[in-house]
Amino acid sequence: MADLSSPIASFIVAEIRRARGSAGMTQEAFGRAAGYAASHVSSVENGTRALTIDFIRGADRGLNNGGLFERMIEELGRPSWFLPWLDAERTATQLRCFQPSLIPGLLQTQDYARAVIRCDDRLSDDEVDRRLAERMSRQEVLTKKDPPHFIAVIAESVIRRAGEDFRDIMAAQIKYLISLAERPNISIHILPDEISMHVGLTGPFSLARTGHQWLAEMENQLGGTVVDQDDDVDTLLSRWETVRNEALPRRQSIELMKEVVDSWT
Missing domain, CATH: 1.10.260.40 (lambda repressor-like DNA-binding domains)
Structure with missing residues (x-):
């Protein structure tokens, strides 16, 4: 499930x-x-x-x-605050995500996801494996019959964050992003580093549309918040449009991702 x-x-x-x-x-x-x-x-x-x-x-x-x-x-299982979001994510017709610091969870490779989860040194190996399995399971929403249209905006700094010990994982992750971006229901846009100030700097957020209703989710260091108040959702929709308009078009984003990988070889 x-x-x-x-x-x-x-x-x-x-x-x-x-x-x-x-x-x-x-x-x-x-x-x-x-x-x-x-x-x-x-x-x-x-x-x-x-x-x-x-x-x-x-x-x-x-x-x-x-x-x-x-x-x-x-x-x-999952913290209770997150379950309404997972319900919306599973049934959504449209998904939107802005990420200034990480590859979005729905787009992560297994190796990248494991590295992210392992950043929490309080987790046991079993808990890491459990969370990894759940994250991989969530990604099935993008490949099911009649999948949602998913648009992600990712900061350029995210795809360039690769020290020597992480470069192979990051290269595989970017190649995976490129393959996903070729799917008709997935669009990935890179927000260039040259856009130094923008409204998205205040943090990541995601949006899901089910029927005629939008729901939003914001994560932070202590957990997260599901946003369902109309005024607050409208604010995040407006901010989404702002960061989306600052990002590169789909094809240019793919070319930039290819350039980043090629620069490491």
């Missing part, structure tokens, strides 16, 4: 099913209390429909358990 690693999602679903049974609730009765049709409940319990944060919160309401399952997710 895109929002939780499969073992954790399966565990949470099994616990929801167990709690429903202990409460003597049929799928229909549970669905009414949680705000879902019985067929939806059945699909989640059978593993044919993704477990989402909305369903988990509905289960907590339906079982009147004080938010037990949402707390379990926060302890066992």
Whole structure:
């Protein structure tokens, strides 16, 4: 599943099913209390429909358990603040991302992603592997049937950040970006270093459109924030347009990435 690693999602679903049974609730009765049709409940319990944060919160309401399952997710899987974003990311028709410091997660190679995750020296090897698997799983959204249109703006300094011990990983990452940029649903634009001052310097952000609604996400050193207030989302959409307009066109961006790789050989 895109929002939780499969073992954790399966565990949470099994616990929801167990709690429903202990409460003597049929799928229909549970669905009414949680705000879902019985067929939806059945699909989640059978593993044919993704477990989402909305369903988990509905289960907590339906079982009147004080938010037990949402707390379990926060302890066992993704932090709860991130789950609404993952739901939006998985169902979006359009995705936008501005990154001034790293390659966006949806575009990272496995080696690059592992290096980024390992920057947190508090993580055990098992936790690094778990987070890496989750990040790679998220990327499936770009290759599924009817994928979203994804546009990324990446600062030029990001693709030039490669010390001697990191150059091979970075070269492979840029080649991967070039191959992704050839896909019809993916556009990658480089923001030149010569644009020294721009509104994006305040930090990275992502946008997802599901239906007629936009949702935004901003990460920071302590976690992140999902933004759903209309005024705040409108501000980020405006800032997106600003940084997008400062970036190079698609073809020029690809040529610049090729030049960077060629300069290392």
